[in-house]
Amino acid sequence: MSNPSLLILPGDGIGPEVMAEVRKIIDWFGARRGVTFDVSEDLVGGCAYDAHGTPLADATMAKAQEVDAVLLGAVGGPKYDNLDFSLKPERGLLRLRKEMDLYANLRPAQCFDALADFSSLKKDVVAGLDIMIVRELTSGVYFGEPRGIFEEGNERVGINTQRYTESEIDRVARSAFELAMRRNKKLCSMEKANVMESGVLWREVVTEVGKDYPEVELSHMYADAGAMQLTRWPKQFDVIVTDNLFGDLLSDLAAMLTGSLGMLPSASLGAPMENGRPKALYEPVHGSAPDIAGQGKANPIACILSFAMALRYSFDMGDDATRVEQAVEKVLADGLRTADLLGEEGRAPVSTSEMGDAIVAALDASL
Ligand code: NAI
Numbered sequence: 001m002s003n004p005s006l007l008i009l010p011g012d013g014i015g016p017e018v019m020a021e022v023r024k025i026i027d028w029f030g031a032r033r034g035v036t037f038d039v040s041e042d043l044v045g046g047c048a049y050d051a052h053g054t055p056l057a058d059a060t061m062a063k064a065q066e067v068d069a070v071l072l073g074a075v076g077g078p079k080y081d082n083l084d085f086s087l088k089p090e091r092g093l094l095r096l097r098k099e100m101d102l103y104a105n106l107r108p109a110q111c112f113d114a115l116a117d118f119s120s121l122k123k124d125v126v127a128g129l130d131i132m133i134v135r136e137l138t139s140g141v142y143f144g145e146p147r148g149i150f151e152e153g154n155e156r157v158g159i160n161t162q163r164y165t166e167s168e169i170d171r172v173a174r175s176a177f178e179l180a181m182r183r184n185k186k187l188c189s190m191e192k193a194n195v196m197e198s199g200v201l202w203r204e205v206v207t208e209v210g211k212d213y214p215e216v217e218l219s220h221m222y223a224d225a226g227a228m229q230l231t232r233w234p235k236q237f238d239v240i241v242t243d244n245l246f247g248d249l250l251s252d253l254a255a256m257l258t259g260s261l262g263m264l265p266s267a268s269l270g271a272p273m274e275n276g277r278p279k280a281l282y283e284p285v286h287g288s289a290p291d292i293a294g295q296g297k298a299n300p301i302a303c304i305l306s307f308a309m310a311l312r313y314s315f316d317m318g319d320d321a322t323r324v325e326q327a328v329e330k331v332l333a334d335g336l337r338t339a340d341l342l343g344e345e346g347r348a349p350v351s352t353s354e355m356g357d358a359i360v361a362a363l364d365a366s367l
């Protein structure tokens with residue numbers, strides 16, 4: 001069997017800094033576990049624009065379609081703020097998601113015990129929290145036509161369109177039900193069926209798909225009520241499935257339940273390829289963090305946990321994924337904190353590379 005292949009796109013800002021720490025873990029797997037990944041590296045975002053005049057070159061796009069998984073750092077930065085919309089770094093990321101047809105975005109919100117005090121919510125509300133938000137990623141209001149800013153009479157109108165087809169809802173619902181089957185068989189679907197026709201269809205189709213998963217306990221909630229329930233008592237949920245826009249907001253909200261953006265991984269999955277693995281892009285939830293870029297302050301854990309998700313969902317290495325997650329848990333329990341994980345207490349933070357090295361040491365200790 002050929003080696004598992006991985007395309008690494010570090011991107012801009014802190015992207016390359018956190019990706020350097022993932023590289024240490026990839027090297028560790030080669031040296032200590034005899035698992036060699038065929039790793040290639042390329043440009044995305046602002047750095048790709050600087051090199052090629054486009055945020056994602058066609059050759060990079062083609063490579064992304066061939067590999068078993070893509071791991072991306074982050075894109076964007078103030079330098080690119082005034083670029084034409086079609087050339088902005090984010091368009092590179094959107095093109096990857098669209099052309100790989102990655103319709104299911106998995107975002108776990110998981111509370112590591114050592115960080116339960118760090119949440120802005122009470123400790124007993126978040127301790128032990130482990131939920132997964134599945135956000136539809138390739139359709140909805142970010143893509144619907146018509147869109148644009150138009151003249152109407154003597155004023156301008158801004159227009160975006162929320163549009164979902166039955167098949168788009170069906171496939172993301174199936175991803176969510178499959179995930180629920182592997183977890184606690186509990187799924188909550190969120191929309192605004194009270195005020196949006198697309199939400200009425202969403203609820204209907206999810207209910208229909210649910211007939212294929214009779215073991216899964218399905219519930220429905222309006223997305224605004226869902227936002228309230230997520231902060232009131234998040235442990236009532238296990239898997240949540242929702243559309244692109246609500247998922248963007250709700251997953252960011254759920255993210256903050258557990259503390260820092262620097263801790264949050266994500267996976268974006270599409271249809272199965274010939275080898276049975278889903279098309280997949282893994283990336284931390286955070287952006288390029290220009291305010292701390294180049295200072296060795298970035299927390300690499302979100303990117304490292306994204307690689308762990310790749311091990312689990314693309315490489316059938318669930319035990320090794322757990323091994324990486326436990327190594328992270330261990331260094332946190334030992335008290336290591338990057339700056340973003342420290343509150344007012346006057347403890348000294350560790351650097352990006354010190355955090356990476358400690359996780360590698362914890363992996364060594366796990367053998
Ligand atoms: P951001 O996520 O880059 O930063 C928000 C705050 O969190 C900043 O204070 C930052 O220092 C901190 N932070 C983020 N990741 C961190 C980490 N790993 N360790 C420690 N602290 C961390 O979001 P922001 O500031 O809204 O956007 C900055 C740039 O990133 C923009 O150009 C934006 O378009 C882009 N962006 C890119 C994303 C992506 O590539 N997926 C997602 C979000 C934003």
Ligand code: MG
Nearest residue numbers: 248249251252
């Ligand atoms: Mg967001």
